[in-house]
Amino acid sequence: MTDAPVPGSTTPNPDDLRRALAQVRVEVGKAVVGQDAAVTGLVIALLAKGHALLEGVPGVAKTLLVRSLSHALSLDTKRVQFTPDLMPGDVTGSLVYDAKTGEFEFREGPVFTNILLADEINRTPPKTQSALLEAMEERQVSVDGRSLPLPDPFIVAATQNPIEYEGTYTLPEAQLDRFLLKLVLDVPERDVEVEVLRRHSAGFSPRDLTAAGVRPVMGAADLRAAQLEVGRVGASADVLAYIVDLARATRRSPSVRLGVSPRGTTALLASAKAWAWLSGYQSITPDHVQTMVLPVWRHRMQLRPEAELEGVSVDAILRSIMQQVQVPI
Numbered sequence: 001m002t003d004a005p006v007p008g009s010t011t012p013n014p015d016d017l018r019r020a021l022a023q024v025r026v027e028v029g030k031a032v033v034g035q036d037a038a039v040t041g042l043v044i045a046l047l048a049k050g051h052a053l054l055e056g057v058p059g060v061a062k063t064l065l066v067r068s069l070s071h072a073l074s075l076d077t078k079r080v081q082f083t084p085d086l087m088p089g090d091v092t093g094s095l096v097y098d099a100k101t102g103e104f105e106f107r108e109g110p111v112f113t114n115i116l117l118a119d120e121i122n123r124t125p126p127k128t129q130s131a132l133l134e135a136m137e138e139r140q141v142s143v144d145g146r147s148l149p150l151p152d153p154f155i156v157a158a159t160q161n162p163i164e165y166e167g168t169y170t171l172p173e174a175q176l177d178r179f180l181l182k183l184v185l186d187v188p189e190r191d192v193e194v195e196v197l198r199r200h201s202a203g204f205s206p207r208d209l210t211a212a213g214v215r216p217v218m219g220a221a222d223l224r225a226a227q228l229e230v231g232r233v234g235a236s237a238d239v240l241a242y243i244v245d246l247a248r249a250t251r252r253s254p255s256v257r258l259g260v261s262p263r264g265t266t267a268l269l270a271s272a273k274a275w276a277w278l279s280g281y282q283s284i285t286p287d288h289v290q291t292m293v294l295p296v297w298r299h300r301m302q303l304r305p306e307a308e309l310e311g312v313s314v315d316a317i318l319r320s321i322m323q324q325v326q327v328p329i
Helices: 014-029 036-047 063-071 088-092 131-138 189-199 220-231 237-252 260-277 286-297 305-309 314-325
Strands: 051-055 076-079 093-098 103-108 115-119 140-143 146-149 156-162 179-182 256-258
Touching: 014 036, 014 063, 014 220, 014 260, 036 051, 036 156, 036 179, 036 220, 036 260, 051 063, 063 076, 063 088, 063 115, 063 156, 076 156, 088 093, 088 131, 093 140, 131 140, 131 156, 146 314, 179 260, 179 286, 237 260, 237 286, 260 286, 286 314
Parallel strands: 051 156, 051 179, 076 115, 115 156
Antiparallel strands: 093 103, 140 146
């Protein structure tokens, strides 16, 4: 496979697939500067067939990141601006009466896509947020007694603002647990921000990715082939036990009210496999597990009120746990 294969072509060679995904990250970098970790995180979410929650203040390129990635992967993407008056049918679709036939027909909502960009997901009431639960877990939408499958691949990339709480709704724990990763996008460093301004000064427009030089280098079939390769990555009994020991340590922490569930351990395993495969490994190591602990578990834990008052962060607790739990040799 060349560096720019025909979108949709099959690429059975694992090394070619890895090179193509590395090129995808290069293409996204033509539009998004200084968010390499978030780009890699979204690629891992796609490889592990999981969803991603992107948290950051407005203006750190969360939406542009998702659009650029879908463009480089030749995947269909739709954006939904979540607002307090958004209804479940606005996301999943609804039955519409056809006057010509005298029957109701289903009109697909924006969830019928490859990458659903759920912008400011915490601005809509729980009733509408819950409309995504079946789609995220079952990859289908149930309408009038029928189950309609969603496109393959399918992930939800949701964004939320961590500092503005007026007019927002806390995401239910059941929905948070369905996000494979929580990626934090920070305000860029000075030199990165200067580069952003330089690009805009030179005529860069975030609304025209083609003009920015972002080109498709993979397709849906390529991504599915890569997902199959990730599924073949092995894990020793010691590493599996290490993941469980880390999870059990979160449940025993005196600062934690709700630790990581068994769903969290399987999510960490899937993410570690994707990262190991991207790095060229045939099986996961403790290093792969440790790399993925923060993005996979930071949104799955609840702190005790007294710990929150003391300013304790989930990330700090997880780092402490990784230092305390014995690592298999």
